[in-house]
Amino acid sequence: MAARTKTTKDRPSYRCTECGWQTAKWLGRCSECQAWGTVEEYGAPAVRTTSPGRVTTSAVPIGQVDARQATARSTGVPELDRVLGGGLVPGAVVLVAGEPGVGKSTLLLDVAAKAASDEHRTLYVTGEESASQVRMRADRIKAIDDHLYLAAETDLATILGHLDAVKPSLLILDSVQTVASPEIDGAPGGMAQVREVAGALIRASKERGMSTLLVGHVTKDGAIAGPRLLEHLVDVVLSFEGDRHARLRLVRGVKNRYGTTDEVGCFELHDEGITGLADPSGLFLTRRAEPVPGTCLTVTLEGRRPLVAEVQALTVDSQIPSPRRTTSGLETSRVSMMLAVLEQRGRISALGKRDIYSATVGGVKLSEPAADLAIALALASAASDTPLPKNLVAIGEVGLAGEVRRVTGVQRRLSEAHRLGFTHALVPSDPGKIPTGMKVIEVADIGDALRVLPRSRKREAPRDDEDRR
Secondary structure (H helix, E strand, C coil), X not given: CHHHHHHHHXXXXXXXXXCCCEECCCCCECCCCCCECCEEEXXXXXXXXXXXXXXXXXXXXXXXXXXXXXXXXXCCCHHHHHHHCCCECCCCEEEEEECCCCCHHHHHHHHHHHXXXXXXXXXXXXXXXXXXXXXXXXXXXXXXXXXXXXXXXXXXXXXXXXXXXXXXXEEEEECHHHCECCCCCCCCCCHHHHHHHHHHHHHHHHHHCCEEEEEECECCCCCECCCCHHHHHCCEEEEEECCCCCCEEEEEEEEECCCCCCCEEEEEEECCEEEEXXXXXXXXXXXXXXXXXXEEEEEEEECCEEEEEEEEEEEEECCCCCCCEEEECECHHHHHHHHHHHHHCCCCCCCCCEEEEEEECCCCCECCHHHHHHHHHHHHHHHHCCCCCCCEEECCEECCCCEEECCCCHHHHHHHXXXXXCCEEEECCCCCCCCCCCEEEECCEHHHHHXXXXXXXXXXXXXXXXXXX
């Protein structure tokens, strides 16, 4: 029996580095998360039994728990407070992930300076830059405060020592993949190291009542690098999104134990730093004296926030057998669907043989179905070279049968459009309460929507069956 027990302990086992799934034999592909090449060998742990321990804190009825200890404190950045659900809760651990160069370090350095005060010190630990580099950025964005402490460290034990010396209320670590513990084998950023570093900082945050912001790297697919266990351990996961060539940045809540996950914070990145945008709709519009063919406005919902955005389309004669279909800020599949619906249900036959370019203004990405009607009208306007009426917004999902379907939040969308001065709107049937002074036209299908186009200045090529008539 003793020999059998020893053999069981020494038997190798295998574990997926992505999701932690275990198996008794090696496999090229994880059966749980379907990732290739992530199953690695590790020693099988010995079977142990845990005896009941002494209870340090007795369980109490949930109604007697003091909720004041979880009161959020403002970060000094209102747009970030909106996403966090009011601010940072003492002991909360927040993971901020985004692509390189999107502005994570700039935003968190600004937060570090604004959150620092006499009663609340802030410790900013950088593992990717030197202290002088961070100081140069702080001078540029005016993030200098006497209660903001800076350290350039990559050793976990040293960082814990800084916590004992500074006793901060807020810790910012940039980034968690650059820190390593000497007690754990493996390079920084590996599964074991990330788990150990995150676990140690989470324990320190809970014990000290210290809020912690961790910067996380992302893979080329946009997923957070490292084990998915990291996302489960932290309290809040924020995704920092934005095109590097555009000014707009969005902070989206992916996970939030202290608030909702349907809030989005809008920021503008510029030479002097990054600033919150309480009213970002102006970034997505082009103000013109007269309407231009191929443009249509819509109202999209980013979380619970309505944003007015502009869709632009351009059609030109194709010089190649296979016409081009180019999109920017729009899903190519949805644009292709709208082209098919316009040709079959709207009887616009000139689109199939022309190069078509479609884009959004300001770098905003429109992926929700509520933008279908605006995309279709922009394409139809470009094809007929006829501008849509001024101060018009279009809201609605378009089906393959040509019907215009209802979408969520129509009243909020109309209220935002009315606040910005738009007077006319195309919406699906039964839009609900309409803002005073706004004219709403209910459309049942794409044919009804196309009637808002004035008589085209350039007659479309007739179909074959129309020629026979």
